[in-house]
Amino acid sequence: MIPDVSQALSWLESHPDSIRGIKRGIERETLRVKPDGLLATTRHPMCFGSPLTHQWITTDFAEALLELITPVDDDIDHLLEFLGDLHRHVSRQLGKELMWPMSMPCKMHPNQKIQLAQYGSSYIGQMKTHYRQGLKNRYGASMQIIAGVHYNFSLPLSFWKSWAGVCDAENGKEIISAGYLQMIRNYYRLGWVIPYLFGASPAICSSFMQGQASALPLEYSENGMFFLPHATSLRLSNMGYLNRSPSDLDITFNNFEDYIISLKKAMQTPSKEFAAMGVKDKNGNWIQLNTNILQIENELYIPIRPKRVTRCREAQSDALQRRGIEYVEVRSLDVNPFSPIGVSSEQIRFLDMFLIWCAIADAPKIDSIGLLSIRKNWDVIITEGRKYGQTVHIDCRTTQYPVSKVGKSLLYDLKRIAKILDSLNTNPKYQKVCQDLQKFFEDPDLTYSGRLLPMLKSNGVSNTGLALAWQYKDKLSHESLKVLESHHFINEARRSRISQKELEAADAQSQKFGATDTIYHW
Template sequence: MRNKKPFTITQVSADGRFGLERENLRVDPRGTLALTPHPLAFGDKLTNSEITTDFSESQIELVTPVAHSVQELFAHEKRLTKTIYTGINDELLWPLSTPPSLLPAEDQIPIADFGRKGQDKTGYRVYLSKKYGRIKQLYCGIHFNFSFPDHLFPNQDACNRFYLNLVANALRHRYFLVHLLSASPERIESIPYRSVRLSTHGYKNLEPVYPDYSSPQNYIDSLRDAVERGVIESPRELYQLVRIKGTGFEDLVNAPKAGRIELRIADLNPLFRAGINPNDLYLMHLYLLWCAQSDASEFTREDQKEANARSDEAALCTVTDSFSVKMNALFDALLTFTRSQSLPAAYESALNDARARWIDRSKSYAARVHSELKREPSAAMHWARQMKNAYLSPCRSAH
């Protein structure tokens, strides 16, 4: 049981600090994974705070600076995307979360090399490659980061409890975003998935980790226990689609100091030249605002197992009646919330856009991507070239 009632904010606004991380694989003009080193144009991957690599040397990662609105965040992403396209010469960015079929042998997939000063980062990637395999690490996605204004919290303890409860709520209902933001359809073992990356075949710890959300200290202690038992190397290996970021929560050493929440759900979306529908930035933010105001309740091990199962179901192409009931109820709750808080019109517009994709399943990202790939197997390369041309051609602009 909780010793203290989780702190909740009394007033919601669109204010806060936003950030975005986007991963893409670099491919050559034939669609084969680029085995070239991280481009010199971007300098040292260890010290460049905006353009670096993720797991692989071939996996470029864009990291926006802190923004104070969705519009500013999107502007940063577009600016950095153009910089990347300028620096990769004739290479392209693979537009899907699922890696291309033209991959080298697994042991030839290059692990990111961060040099002598970055030995810990390189060593961690070697560890992941041995534990999970290199191909799985090539799945790419988008991480949406948000932190609420500091003035909302009377002290750090209230802030910590607030974010912990927020993460629990966001994980409990994450099936909503998993279903709507899936855009990498694939069939595995005769089962069609909306997103392999978000499915049971995607990022999963080999042994499930069920943190204790009853208090910040209990949460940290539960992760420390998982590390001591060898289940995970550190909190950075906690493969959850929603995570709490901040000292203590990430290093297990310092006093807990929650800083932001990280949504690791959105697939790369090849239907939009920035890799994401701008409306979905508002949708994710709206979702977090709603979760912040949702009633607090325990998030036990059994609750987490149930949420995991529902999230896995959301990544499937099939939709059950019981799942539809939950989705419809959450759409209604979000619409009521949006109007009660008098949020800018962009939020209701984003919600309506998502509902249209939900009502007409043929309009979902996964269905549209599947249809295009079935019609034209080389559609991914067409999208890749189209995206690059949109950013580098002075006669065209990115959506």
């Protein structure tokens, strides 16, 4: 049913130190909303510093869409406390505004204008806004303000040395990259367990639809929302934060070199649809960065992406090609409405175990047809995952298996990984997660979406979200900082503003970069 990893698990049990020092990072998106729950129309607060250069507090698509970013960390508790401090600081500084606690947007007025994120007059700042203009024109602004949580994960070099015989990161970049692609292929095959367990967007506010029809058989409730009775994550559905499947772009994850080639091809191949829009309007205003299928790599909206820290003006694909895959970015997490900071230690620990499992399990190659079959599993779970007796296909086989059976089989393996991780930290936290999540596969109503939907049916999306937003604002605003201090935020805001001014001055001095081929190098 799922790959037999017993031998790999036995190896891991005899090499527990190989997974000591896992590196993690979190990026949490959240909309700023007014006290009445409507989308905020104010600019990004100046007190936070420059969103272009701030290390921790920035914006994503829109001025109202905050993004809170942690540094890389090897301690889960410290990581979450750092993220908590970002939320505590933001809560205090927002005045009467609130952070929206769910992925799908808050209530919006019809045809409400969504102001694109602004990053100043530097070349890189303008290009970031022009890129967002392209996203707006290609996919619509409403889709772009759907929020999520991104989890960045990397295995320590000690794992690759023991598991794959790598000497060092530079000389072993091909082997390490192949290992991460194996992880990604397994994530595609079984990663639908993430929205099953943690999906938290089974419904949307009717204002999000703005009178448009959906291909999904949505039901309407009198409190002003659309929903699917067994959905887990409408955010990941075709009406959410996805543009096209990798199979549509002929992007696969079987070979590192092929992945880079196909990604670059998507950024260099004109799209008839986007070419018809043009690059600038008759007044010289940007419509999009270019007319290619992807403006830049970030436009590829997929559940998990291979990543590499980039250098100044270096494209992500170039960084990957030169130095290999450094970590993976998991993009399947909805904002957790049951957590004031949008994510919980339970989720992080499950992802740790699952990604380790994905790294050690055999992962046959997946062609474009296989990716389509895999996508069907994801679609089933996203729209009907909590239906009792729901089944999925495994590796394009005709036989269907109950979700509960597949989930319990996976957890059987994860429990062995949990014991290893717990032995490194002398506490049973990972094993506790396995015990708790076992119940989710036995009773779909215990999943995040299963618990959230009754609340939404009773009170509606707007009222539920607003109540949680006020509850979390009160809690966070009154909590003391745990790992940071106030002067850290003051100093970082000042540093970010100075850094932006230096960029703008340098660009003015060099009369900016005008060549169109430079837009990829930021």
